[in-house]
Amino acid sequence: MASGLCLALAACVPARYAAVAPAEEEQAARELEAFNETLALMAARSDAPGDYRIGPEDLLEVTLFDIEDTSGEPRMIPARVSNSGYITLPYVGKIRAQGMTPLELEDALKQAFRRYIRDPQITVFVREYRSYRVSVVGYVNQPGVLELKGRKTLLEALAMAGGVSDDAGREVRVSREAGGQVQTILIDLDRLARDGDMSLNIALLPGDVINVPRAGTFFVEGEVNKPGAYPLIEKTTVTQALATAGGPDFKLAKIGGITLFRKKENGERVAIPVDLEAIRSGRADDFLVAEDDVILVPLSGAKYFVDRVMGRLGFGFTAPL
Structure with a gap:
């Protein structure tokens, strides 16, 4: 339906409007590159090991500062988390580790070791992640x-x-x-x-x-500088959609007759009038465009334009009140 719609509407507009300037394609490519660079930079800064939740097969290093090894250094115990989520340590036996952060496990171990040490000092470090x-x-x-x-x-x-x-x-x-x-x-x-x-x-x-997912599509047709289909990548208002299409051709367009056609759940299209002057003056909301919307900018003085175009498409619509 969408491709047929675009082809039918294309016959009603001058051919010189069809192409998108290479400079604008380059601008879109630069914006995408900048967006992906932002994703990468934020990803590099997002790591927060303290929030990591311990899981099965993680290898932990538990340091008991109050218990010395043979060299007189604090005792470091490697502890592999079992498939059931437990580690086994001297004195306290099996302790559940799965689902805890290292800091939470430290607190749990201190509580367990208080039976043997008055104020135990313990650290937990994830040496190897699953x-x-x-x-x-x-x-x-x-x-x-x-x-x-x-x-x-x-x-x-x-x-x-x-x-x-x-x-x-x-x-x-x-x-x-x-x-x-x-x-x-x-x-x-x-x-x-x-x-x-x-x-x-x-x-x-x-x-x-x-x-x-792929971005949705909206259409801007009629007397605009770049009619055609556009990806609905982000939240886009009616005025932004018109700007994306290069804006109305003010020499030919009937600004007071702009109409947005929106498909309902039953497949019927409802016609929504777009009052640009009211939007610009703040008397009307600059509402969001939805996927598969069609914005038609008619010729000045050619009231039959919308009816002619919609009739050629072969589907019904509900006229605005």
Whole structure:
């Protein structure tokens, strides 16, 4: 439907508007490169080992400062976490370590050793991390399965996958199994990378699937300088969509007759009038464009334009009230 729509509308506009200038393509490429550089830089700064949760097969180094070895130095004990999540230490026996941070395990060990030492001084260091796999699929430059060790975050995985591609959307889906059910976490990349909301830079778990979907598409047709289909990469308002298409051709366009056609769930399109003057003066909201929206800018004095175009497309629409 989308491709047919674009072809039908293309017949109604001058051919000179069809091409996008190479300079603008270069600008888009520079913006994408800058976005991916931001992802990589934030990934490099995101590592926080203190937040790492210990898991099976991790090799820990437990230092007991109150118990000396034969050389008189604090005793260092290597402890491999078992598949059931426990480590075994002298005096206290089996201690659960899985799911704890190193600092949390230190507190648990101090509590256990207080039966033998008044004020035990203990440190826990992760000497060797277990490995696990996550998958990165969709519109990234190097999709595939990543072999990870230690605490890794969403940004680090995206950076390892070469960043997002030029037609990638800005909402990432992370799917993971939790309690026997698949949970999907939606992450707004613009809030994360551009606004710096690091709460969205979630830590990854074994088996996570990171899916970067393709950006949706919207259409701007009629008397604009660059009519055609455009990727809906990020949140875009009506005025931003018109600007993306080079703006209306003020010599030919009927500014007061701009209409946005939006598809409803039943497939019917509803016509929404766009009052640019009201938006610019603050009397109307500059609302967001949705996937598959069509913005039509008619010829000045040619009221039949919209009806003619929509009739050629062969689908019904609901006129604005």
